[in-house]
Amino acid sequence: MSKKAIVLQTTLELITKQGIGATSLSQIIKESGVANGTVYHHFKNKEEIITELYLMLTQDFGTVVMRNIPEDDIKKQFTVMWLNLFYYFVNNPLAFIFSEQIARSPEIPQSLKDKAREYYHDIEEYFKRGVKEKVFKAYNTLVMEELFFGNVVSLVKIHENEQIKLQEKHINQAIEISWRGFLKDKTII
Numbered sequence: 001m002s003k004k005a006i007v008l009q010t011t012l013e014l015i016t017k018q019g020i021g022a023t024s025l026s027q028i029i030k031e032s033g034v035a036n037g038t039v040y041h042h043f044k045n046k047e048e049i050i051t052e053l054y055l056m057l058t059q060d061f062g063t064v065v066m067r068n069i070p071e072d073d074i075k076k077q078f079t080v081m082w083l084n085l086f087y088y089f090v091n092n093p094l095a096f097i098f099s100e101q102i103a104r105s106p107e108i109p110q111s112l113k114d115k116a117r118e119y120y121h122d123i124e125e126y127f128k129r130g131v132k133e134k135v136f137k138a139y140n141t142l143v144m145e146e147l148f149f150g151n152v153v154s155l156v157k158i159h160e161n162e163q164i165k166l167q168e169k170h171i172n173q174a175i176e177i178s179w180r181g182f183l184k185d186k187t188i189i
Contacts, residue, residue, distance in 0.1 A: 003034045004042045008056065010034075011049050016097040020050060020107040054108060055116055057098055062119035064088045066126075074135055075179065077126065082152060082175045089156045096156060120145060127182075136182045144182060151178040 001009070010032035014023040025046040029039050043049045065085050069077045089096040102108065127144040130136035136144070155174045159166050 003038050007032050007034050007039055007042065007049060008053050011053055012057075012094050012098060015050070015053075015102055016094050020102060020105060025049075050108070051112060053098075054103065054112060055119075057095055058103070058116035059119045060095070061085070061088070061099065062121075062123060066122045074130055074133070078179055078182075079175055081123070081126070082148070082178060083171070085149070085152045086155060086171065089152070090159055093160070096153075096160075100153065123148075130182065134184055137184045139182075147181065148178065151181075 007028060011023070011028050014028060014031060023046070025039075028046065028049065029036055032039070043052070065081050065088075067084055069080045089099070103113075123145055124141050127136065127141045127148075131138050131141070151174065155166070155171065158164060164170065
């Protein structure tokens with residue numbers, strides 16, 4: 001792992017444990033074990049580290065969701081997108097905590113959040129296509145994306161809190177409930 005990657009990983013670990021405000025650059029340097037000069041070679045300050053981490057993880061989320069989706073079946077695409085995000089979060093708990101606690105934090109400037117939206121372009125296009133093809137209700141696509149994301153997050157939280165031992169049938173039920181919430185005509189399943 002490169003020194004820059006070590007700094008980013010250390011920052012992710014620290015801010016998911018204690019928040020952005022409670023994490024200092026000196027703590028990042030100390031915990032990472034990377035020399036001051038090397039850290040400053042890559043980043044001017046803590047804000048630059050947070051910015052790069054935020055953009056990196058946002059890009060990762062957008063890429064993961066759209067990975068290996070089938071070309072022609074909108075419901076199968078929805079299912080694959082849903083499972084991609086669910087298993088990404090289950091297998092990457094720090095990314096999950098980051099998405100829940102840090103990415104939505106007021107400490108992340110709105111301009112950075114706006115810049116990161118480009119990584120969700122394919123997801124947005126998917127929902128626009130569903131509306132255009134009259135499969136989905138004509139809702140605002142940002143609202144649709146957030147509700148899709150929120151459905152996945154809810155099941156990840158159940159998994160993390162072990163409220164029930166999730167089985168494949170529970171995951172499939174959650175996907176079906178989510179899918180039906182977007183449908184324009186409830187007879188399309």
